[in-house]
Amino acid sequence: MRRYIEFTLDVKPFQAVQLIMDDKDLKSALIFEDYKVAGEDEKEISILVFEKFFLRTGNTATLTVTVDNFNGVTIVKCISAGNGDGILDIDWGAGKNFFKPVRKKLESHIIEITEET
Template sequence: MRHYLEFTVDVKPFQAVQLILEDKDIKSTLIFEDYKVTENVEKEISILVFEQFFLRTGNTASLTVTVDNFTGVTIVKCISAGNGDGILDIDWGAGKALLKPVRKKLESNIIEISKET
């Protein structure tokens, strides 16, 4: 089962990523990171991919986080995947468990939550 969370924050993308990666538990599951700045130095994008094994589902789940300010505000998008089990794709809370630490690290900077599934 996929879970999706999108929200805006009051810091620049690279600052948001620094806040996320301050948490050693989150950083320990990081498997990929990429940072780009456009010619116009004020436009930034970061892509982070995390992977974690969940015993309750017997699966390795992933979390992809993109942080950009292409629209003028910093938008954080979090997508968990691969966390479901069986034909019904039941995740036993693993998908939301992946999203929770990222949201918590940025909680004091969140302006608005746009989408949450």
């Protein structure tokens, strides 16, 4: 089952990534990271991919986090996947639990939560 959350921040993308990476559990689950600066106005984008095994579902789930300021504000998108169990793809809360530490680390900088599933 896929879970998704998107929110706007009051810090730059690379600052947001530094805050996320302060969480030792997330840092240990990191399997991919990429950072780019583009254009004359130095727009930033970061892509982070985390992987974690959830005993409650017996699956390894992934969490993909993108952080960019291409539209003038910093947008964070978190997508968890692979955390469902069985034919009905029930995740028993594992998906939301996976991106909870990201949200908690950035909580004081969140301006708006634009979408959550």
